[in-house]
Amino acid sequence: xxxxxxxxxxxxxxxxxxxxxxxxxxxxxxxxxxxxxxxxxxxxxxxxxxxxxxxxxxxxxxxxxxxxxxxxxxxxxxxxxxxxxxxxxxxxxxxxxxxxxxxxxxxxxxxxxxxxxxxxxxxxxxxxxxxxxxxxxxxxxxxxxxxxxxxxxxxxxxxxxxxxxxxxxxxxxxxxxxxxxxxxxxxxxxxxxxxxxxxxxxxxxxxxxxxxxxxxxxxxxxxxxxxxxxxxxxxxxxxxxxxxxxxxxxxxxxxxxxxxxxxxxxxxxxxxxxxxxxxxxxxxxxxxxxxxxxxxxxxxxxxxxxxxxxxxxxxxxxxxxxxxxxxxxxxxxxxxxxxxxxxxxxxxxxxxxxxxxxxxxxxxxxxxxxxxxxxxxxxxxxxxxxxxxxxxxxxxxxxxxxxxxxxxxxxxxxxxxxxxxxxxxxxxxxxxxxxxxxxxxxxxxxxxxxxxxxxxxxxxxxxxxxxxxxxxxxxxxxxxxxxxxxxxxxxxxxxxxxxxxxxxxxxxxxxxxxxxxxxxxxxxxxxxxxxxxxxxxxxxxxxxxxxxxxxxxxxxxxxxxxxxxxxx
RNA sequence: GCACCCGUAGCUCAGUUGGAUAGAGCAUCAGCUUGCGGAGCUGAGGGUCGUAGGUUCAAGUCCUGCCGGGUGCACCA
Numbered sequence: 001x002x003x004x005x006x007x008x009x010x011x012x013x014x015x016x017x018x019x020x021x022x023x024x025x026x027x028x029x030x031x032x033x034x035x036x037x038x039x040x041x042x043x044x045x046x047x048x049x050x051x052x053x054x055x056x057x058x059x060x061x062x063x064x065x066x067x068x069x070x071x072x073x074x075x076x077x078x079x080x081x082x083x084x085x086x087x088x089x090x091x092x093x094x095x096x097x098x099x100x101x102x103x104x105x106x107x108x109x110x111x112x113x114x115x116x117x118x119x120x121x122x123x124x125x126x127x128x129x130x131x132x133x134x135x136x137x138x139x140x141x142x143x144x145x146x147x148x149x150x151x152x153x154x155x156x157x158x159x160x161x162x163x164x165x166x167x168x169x170x171x172x173x174x175x176x177x178x179x180x181x182x183x184x185x186x187x188x189x190x191x192x193x194x195x196x197x198x199x200x201x202x203x204x205x206x207x208x209x210x211x212x213x214x215x216x217x218x219x220x221x222x223x224x225x226x227x228x229x230x231x232x233x234x235x236x237x238x239x240x241x242x243x244x245x246x247x248x249x250x251x252x253x254x255x256x257x258x259x260x261x262x263x264x265x266x267x268x269x270x271x272x273x274x275x276x277x278x279x280x281x282x283x284x285x286x287x288x289x290x291x292x293x294x295x296x297x298x299x300x301x302x303x304x305x306x307x308x309x310x311x312x313x314x315x316x317x318x319x320x321x322x323x324x325x326x327x328x329x330x331x332x333x334x335x336x337x338x339x340x341x342x343x344x345x346x347x348x349x350x351x352x353x354x355x356x357x358x359x360x361x362x363x364x365x366x367x368x369x370x371x372x373x374x375x376x377x378x379x380x381x382x383x384x385x386x387x388x389x390x391x392x393x394x395x396x397x398x399x400x401x402x403x404x405x406x407x408x409x410x411x412x413x414x415x416x417x418x419x420x421x422x423x424x425x426x427x428x429x430x431x432x433x434x435x436x437x438x439x440x441x442x443x444x445x446x447x448x449x450x451x452x453x454x455x456x457x458x459x460x461x462x463x464x465x466x467x468x469x470x471x472x473x474x475x476x477x478x479x480x481x482x483x484x485x486x487x488x489x490x491x492x493x494x495x496x497x498x499x500x501x502x503x504x505x506x507x508x509x510x511x512x513x514x515x516x517x518x519x520x521x522x523x524x525x526x527x528x529x530x531x532x533x534x535x536x537x538x539x540x541x542x543x544x545x546x547x548x549x550x551x552x553x554x555x556x557x558x559x560x561x562x563x564x565x566x567x568x
Numbered sequence: 569g570c571a572c573c574c575g576u577a578g579c580u581c582a583g584u585u586g587g588a589u590a591g592a593g594c595a596u597c598a599g600c601u602u603g604c605g606g607a608g609c610u611g612a613g614g615g616u617c618g619u620a621g622g623u624u625c626a627a628g629u630c631c632u633g634c635c636g637g638g639u640g641c642a643c644c645a
Contacts, residue, residue: 448593
């Protein structure tokens, strides 16, 4: 049990003893007072008052009078209808330090997920297309989910599912075959070429809808693996996969297994045949569907009238393949909110098939531009590389202006960390239920509630520790008395609860907010409390506190997938 | 038409699962260098929490209606 929980339990125990017999408060009843001056933990007396039909403020006063300082509790006072306690910086702080020291990197983690294998499917990008800023949210939310679930003890299998054989690919291959045959494409221009062809093909098809019959023909050939388009598909698919692998590696995604749409087609066809025999899949208007109207989910369209498979159909094959490969007890699909209807259909269909695993859609709202949604079809996107280079440019400029004496290599390393921290934090700090209206000016800002601010806080911490040199830091808190010191200890203690909560909700923004608050409190401490000029216990204990803040900051940022630098 | 998401300061967002005086960042304005990094700190202005009802001792938070924005609902993924 973590120290913060012990402190809460102590408080509850005291309340229980002071309250009338039979009243059993729970840890969930405890709150945090809105103002630190009011105390560290609060117990609201409303429920008790209701049972006794008395004024909650009176009850709070009575309870507070009966509870004395004991253990971690230094002070008890009634504030209106609340009983508030102030924790003892010395004993509480010491307990927090001790457990941080004992647990090391494990501090904040838990084992609720022990013995459970969990699959996280994310990074489901399309081949033959660019990576744009909308995808980044998926990649970062997915990776954070993977890290957080691992931190709560799950055996996590992160997988990516690449859509390398959808209609978009058929359009692309058709466009190349029809308008760019035998055209030589230099390796460095491959992705741009694919993008241009895709936009061009869409434009032509819009103007001449009759040509879509040709695309269908190409699609059929690709699905069946025959015809002269297959070679072209294979080659260009290779370009795309190389590109995606490069991007994923640049973003440090940890993906255990890559699944491809093209490899689940045969299995999907077999599954559908069986489902037809069982009467689950039926013919309707020339297409093949699963009727889910009784569940208010409409119909799940699997095979089009032209005989080609739809995305939802192939997801059935994928689910079975994943089950064979890893048999996870729970599967999390990290997918854009716009697909929630399709995913509900998928889950419902799998259930009809007798697939009993727990399935969860981790949905997030999409990233849009100020002028409206992005669309690869028309080329109206901000590509990942554009954002990255804008961030790198800005970070380089900032770093150079601060450190004229640094080598180019050093500047580059720091600029890289700053740029990527800004990118990741920017995508993670907002609640997944809210869409992000992308704004380049805000995105390249390094001040305030941003990744670089956290990196900066960490760099200042490292600088302090480096300057302290051989002076010892100590995991005690006998002399800590500044309000910010108390606040820092309390925040450090709460870290395990935050990690747990963030992992439970799979809402990285919660952790972002916490880390920012921690950094903010540290900055206040830093501006008001001297460290290196102190001596004796004051020096060593403050150094200990500084180091502990740095450790939690590093741990939390690591969970978000953000790399740190020692100086910047 | 139906379903889901959203509406909080000029802008972008938090808001402890119904509790105390609704908070941050950006922007604006005013300050902070002889002590450790100014990507920082301190302060100020800025709010009928879309709106009208309802439930409750207590509503930004729950329920209902309405308004506004977004997304989805059979051959895209």
